Amino acid sequence: MILGVLLAVVGLSGVTTGSPIVTVPPNAASENSEKPTAVVVVEEAREEVMETGELNPNHYPAQRAAKVVQHYLNTLHGSPYKVFGLQKVFRAYAEDVPGSGRKYQLELSVQEMVKKTTANCEAEVIFPRKEDHPPLQVHVSSHDDLLNNNVSLQEETLLYQQYKRNHSLLFAQNLPDSNGHIEPEHIPFWHLGAVASSFVMLSESTEDTLYNMAQVANITQLASNDDPLKFEYDVLLHEMVSQEIIAWKMLVTWSPSEGVKVLKMEKREYSVTNLKTTLL
Amino acid sequence: MNFSRSYLGVCNRPEYNYDKYHPMSEISEWMTQVAKAYPDIVTVMDYGKTYELRTISLLKIGADTGAKKKAIWMDCGIHAREWIAPAFCQYFVSRILRTYKTDPKMGEMIRNMDFYVTPVLNMDGYIYSWKDNSTRLWRKNRSPEPAGCNCSGTDLNRNFDANWGTIGVSFDCCHATYCGRGAESEPETLAVSYFVGSRKEDFLCFLTIHSYGQLLLVPYGHPNFTAANYKELMEVGMGAAEAIKKVHGKVYRVGTSPDILYPNSGSSRDWARFQGIPYSYTFELRDDGRYGFELPEDQIRPTCEEAYDGALHIITYAHNKVFNGAVVASTVPTIWTVLVAVAVAATV
Numbered sequence: 284m285i286l287g288v289l290l291a292v293v294g295l296s297g298v299t300t301g302s303p304i305v306t307v308p309p310n311a312a313s314e315n316s317e318k319p320t321a322v323v324v325v326e327e328a329r330e331e332v333m334e335t336g337e338l339n340p341n342h343y344p345a346q347r348a349a350k351v352v353q354h355y356l357n358t359l360h361g362s363p364y365k366v367f368g369l370q371k372v373f374r375a376y377a378e379d380v381p382g383s384g385r386k387y388q389l390e391l392s393v394q395e396m397v398k399k400t401t402a403n404c405e406a407e408v409i410f411p412r413k414e415d416h417p418p419l420q421v422h423v424s425s426h427d428d429l430l431n432n433n434v435s436l437q438e439e440t441l442l443y444q445q446y447k448r449n450h451s452l453l454f455a456q457n458l459p460d461s462n463g464h465i466e467p468e469h470i471p472f473w474h475l476g477a478v479a480s481s482f483v484m485l486s487e488s489t490e491d492t493l494y495n496m497a498q499v500a501n502i503t504q505l506a507s508n509d510d511p512l513k514f515e516y517d518v519l520l521h522e523m524v525s526q527e528i529i530a531w532k533m534l535v536t537w538s539p540s541e542g543v544k545v546l547k548m549e550k551r552e553y554s555v556t557n558l559k560t561t562l563l
Numbered sequence: 564m565n566f567s568r569s570y571l572g573v574c575n576r577p578e579y580n581y582d583k584y585h586p587m588s589e590i591s592e593w594m595t596q597v598a599k600a601y602p603d604i605v606t607v608m609d610y611g612k613t614y615e616l617r618t619i620s621l622l623k624i625g626a627d628t629g630a631k632k633k634a635i636w637m638d639c640g641i642h643a644r645e646w647i648a649p650a651f652c653q654y655f656v657s658r659i660l661r662t663y664k665t666d667p668k669m670g671e672m673i674r675n676m677d678f679y680v681t682p683v684l685n686m687d688g689y690i691y692s693w694k695d696n697s698t699r700l701w702r703k704n705r706s707p708e709p710a711g712c713n714c715s716g717t718d719l720n721r722n723f724d725a726n727w728g729t730i731g732v733s734f735d736c737c738h739a740t741y742c743g744r745g746a747e748s749e750p751e752t753l754a755v756s757y758f759v760g761s762r763k764e765d766f767l768c769f770l771t772i773h774s775y776g777q778l779l780l781v782p783y784g785h786p787n788f789t790a791a792n793y794k795e796l797m798e799v800g801m802g803a804a805e806a807i808k809k810v811h812g813k814v815y816r817v818g819t820s821p822d823i824l825y826p827n828s829g830s831s832r833d834w835a836r837f838q839g840i841p842y843s844y845t846f847e848l849r850d851d852g853r854y855g856f857e858l859p860e861d862q863i864r865p866t867c868e869e870a871y872d873g874a875l876h877i878i879t880y881a882h883n884k885v886f887n888g889a890v891v892a893s894t895v896p897t898i899w900t901v902l903v904a905v906a907v908a909a910t911v
Contacts, residue, residue: 341816343824350852368853371814396853461646461699462584463859495852497700519700521855523776524825526718526739528700 338375345375347493348387352406354485355421356393361478361543363442363471364435367393370401384411398434402427410490439539442471446512453504472502479535480518482545493523511536528553581654582863584646587690590682594622601660611754614706615687619754622656625677633885634765635878638681639772641719643688643701644856647848647866648772652682654867675886685719685751700856702739704751709744712736717743722752723834726785731827742829767881769835769843770874775855776847777815779803782836784820784827790836799880803873810869842881846870
């Protein structure tokens with residue numbers, strides 16, 4: 284009788300899922316209960332046809348293209364006191380451009396992480412066809428002047444003068460450390476590492492990658508007679524799609540007037556020591 | 564050794580610090596202490612061994628009603644470098660224990676369901692990531708180099724028997740997404756599939772906790788497979804993301820892995836869904852790439868708080884679908900809950 288009452292209640296309440304009441308069936312009739320057979324897919328082949336037209340801004344194609352814009356903005360405007368992070372993608376559109384490659388048009392926002400300000404941008408990213416290897420092209424327009432303002436000029440100048448005058452050269456490692464900690468006096472150099480890494484990440488980016496800097500492994504300040512400060516950076520980049528950690532060495536210069544330049548960049552061998560696994 | 568509940572931070576005098584990352588030895592000790600402090604509702608269960616022969620354990624949390632109960636699964640630390648995940652599992656447990664006596668809804672859920680929480684699944688990998696600065700970013704387990712290949716470790720989240728080896732994996736043992744010699748080749752994978760598989764009808768939710776990316780991923784990782792309850796999974800996932808955003812304003816994107824992130828196969832989430840566990844989600848916690856795997860300790864608490872609300876949203880939904888949930892209008896009581904309610908009313 285209770286069951287009859289329950290069934291009647293189901294009919295009246297119009298359970299939206301349409302599935303039977305009581306318990307969720309362990310293997311619902313509509314579920315794929317068959318074990319799918321394994322099919323080996325060649326990794327190198329593109330795993331799906333890339334979408335064209337209006338894209339879902341929350342899906343990965345728009346997100347990867349927008350991340351490229353982040354890297355680009357950092358190469359142009361980044362400094363020890365100015366680092367951009369991708370915030371949100373509002374709209375995205377993709378199309379194949381014969382002779383050029385794949386063009387993404389994006390509306391997005393970025394956050395400047397030191398001052399915590401936000402800027403909206405329109406951007407265009409063109410990924411070249413793989414057979415050629417021209418660099419990818421990015422164009423950004425923004426109605427906010429938050430990208431290239433000089434609000435950080437004062438701090439930059441102080442930092443620059445402090446390290447120009449220093450008799451000892453900066454040396455630092457593991458920014459951040461294993462617990463995510465960075466000594467306050469090293470934070471600007473962590474920022475500088477992120478900006479310098481953006482040059483590498485920009486040049487390495489494709490539609491199949493999503494790069495972030497995982498850590499500054501090493502910074503060594505080098506003596507320099509020129510105006511800009513000079514550093515050798517060892518950084519670890521995290522490539523999200525392959526989940527690999529990739530090590531790069533860079534020769535970086537910076538001054539408030541010249542901005543950040545990467546004179547040399549070189550991919551390094553990175554392998555966590557393959558210790559023989561031990562039994563307890 | 565401190566057996567008191569205050570050690571666990573559940574009273575006003577917290578001694579176990581949930582705002583720091585803990586090495587494996589401290590987490591294991593904490594598990595023992597939790598079970599000793601709450602013997603009526605918490606048990607430690609050993610359910611497997613890692614490659615390096617460490618015992619994999621979980622905390623079973625639930626009121627003993629003497630009956631077979633529905634269950635919630637949560638695992639953390641399947642990937643060694645994602646330290647915020649084990650931190651979240653510990654926080655999750657502490658929060659349940661702090662509230663089940665005072666929050667009627669949590670009290671009800673503890674009576675109706677058992678929570679099975681594994682704070683660190685990939686213990687060998689986690690310990691290895693604590694070794695020194697060069698190992699911090701290790702991802703896989705620590706099984707040895709296979710024949711003909713020169714590197715160790717299998718990606719446990721590509722090793723489950725769910726479209727194993729089809730997409731989003733590498734067959735190169737040196738790669739981070741190496742899926743193993745075969746499906747379930749790894750002892751850590753087997754531990755989960757034996758334990759959950761032998762009880763699969765009981766499980767309502769399977770939540771696997773990772774970082775980073777601020778995402779809630781629903782099955783399946785293979786683009787050609789759609790879960791029968793995909794729409795529902797998305798709705799509930801969006802509800803969880805809303806709950807997360809209300810805490811500290813963080814945006815978590817919701818969708819299948821092939822839509823939101825990348826296609827993949829052999830994940831524990833997909834395996835659980837194929838087993839018929841209806842609400843199976845991967846949580847990718849903070850952040851969005853700024854600090855990545857090395858999330859500062861001052862972000863542990865806010866990350867845990869928001870993730871807790873997100874997980875609770877899913878768990879509460881699943882619970883209410885099966886049991887008599889006063890909040891959700893469309894749920895229908897089970898015969899069992901009706902009988903329990905009658906029995907309880909009779910004893911009051």
